[in-house]
Amino acid sequence: MSSQRGSLVIISSPSGAGKTTLSHKLLDEFETVKFSVSYTTRPIRRGEVDGVDYSFVSEERFEEMVVAGEFAEWAIVHGNRYGTARAVVEGALREGHDVVFDVDWQGGLELSKQWPDDALMIFVLPPNLEILEQRLRRRATDADDVIDRRLKMAIEEIGHHDIYPHKIINDELEQAYSVLRAVYLCRRHKEQAPQRARDVVASNLAANVGAHAVSLTTKGQEQSS
Ligand code: ADP
Numbered sequence: 128m129s130s131q132r133g134s135l136v137i138i139s140s141p142s143g144a145g146k147t148t149l150s151h152k153l154l155d156e157f158e159t160v161k162f163s164v165s166y167t168t169r170p171i172r173r174g175e176v177d178g179v180d181y182s183f184v185s186e187e188r189f190e191e192m193v194v195a196g197e198f199a200e201w202a203i204v205h206g207n208r209y210g211t212a213r214a215v216v217e218g219a220l221r222e223g224h225d226v227v228f229d230v231d232w233q234g235g236l237e238l239s240k241q242w243p244d245d246a247l248m249i250f251v252l253p254p255n256l257e258i259l260e261q262r263l264r265r266r267a268t269d270a271d272d273v274i275d276r277r278l279k280m281a282i283e284e285i286g287h288h289d290i291y292p293h294k295i296i297n298d299e300l301e302q303a304y305s306v307l308r309a310v311y312l313c314r315r316h317k318e319q320a321p322q323r324a325r326d327v328v329a330s331n332l333a334a335n336v337g338a339h340a341v342s343l344t345t346k347g348q349e350q351s352s
């Protein structure tokens with residue numbers, strides 16, 4: 128057991144912006160970081176592993192878990208149910224692990240309300256909507272109608288960027304990751320974090336990425352009206 132309490136590293140984004148890719152890089156680099164495996168009722172995708180990417184459960188099993196109070200939060204996203212097990216959060220905090228939560232804005236909001244001092248909130252944005260669409264189509268894990276639905280929902284998700292103090296534009300992957308790792312290092316090591324990491328975080332906070340999020344939302348609304 129570590130003497131340091133763990134953090135909830137909450138990473139949200141519109142689908143396709145790259146939060147899974149960025150989270151995996153963080154998990155690969157830092158042994159101190161674990162992944163919270165959510166429960167979901169959505170069908171398993173090609174390449175996914177049950178119990179690793181998600182625990183895939185039936186509607187009935189999910190409902191039983193809701194009734195038994197096993198979820199710290201759960202939400203309906205793109206028509207399927209997703210939930211974070213309470214035991215994962217409590218275990219991680221107790222044992223001093225930092226845990227990555229890949230959740231939507233509803234999950235992010237709920238977790239940060241329940242654990243306000245432990246949550247590190249990060250929102251990943253695409254450079255523009257055309258690239259978001261390309262990434263979703265290139266990933267080729269969803270049918271066309273599912274991709275269309277995810278694109279519509281992306282605008283709504285981006286509209287909640289304000290909940291997240293840290294916002295990262297995922298244009299060039301290594302550059303975006305350098306911001307994520309700096310945000311993490313500053314949280315983990317506080318005043319002892321390397322100066323370079325502190326500079327990266329300060330300049331990202333000063334870059335007003337919120338304005339970029341607002342312009343994406345405006346564009347998305349114009350396109351869909
Ligand atoms: P999310 O988890 O937010 O839905 P993913 O991490 O699955 O998004 O990324 C969506 C697709 O975009 C994947 O095919 C991934 O390899 C690709 N991708 C992620 N980040 C970048 C990037 N910076 N440049 C180019 N492609 C990217």
Ligand code: 5GP
Nearest residue numbers: 165201202204209210211229230231233234
């Ligand atoms: P996907 O189906 O692409 O894996 O995920 C769809 C969305 O569900 C993503 O925005 C992802 O962050 C979110 N999600 C995954 N697990 C959870 C969870 O446990 N709770 C909530 N609220 N959202 C989740």
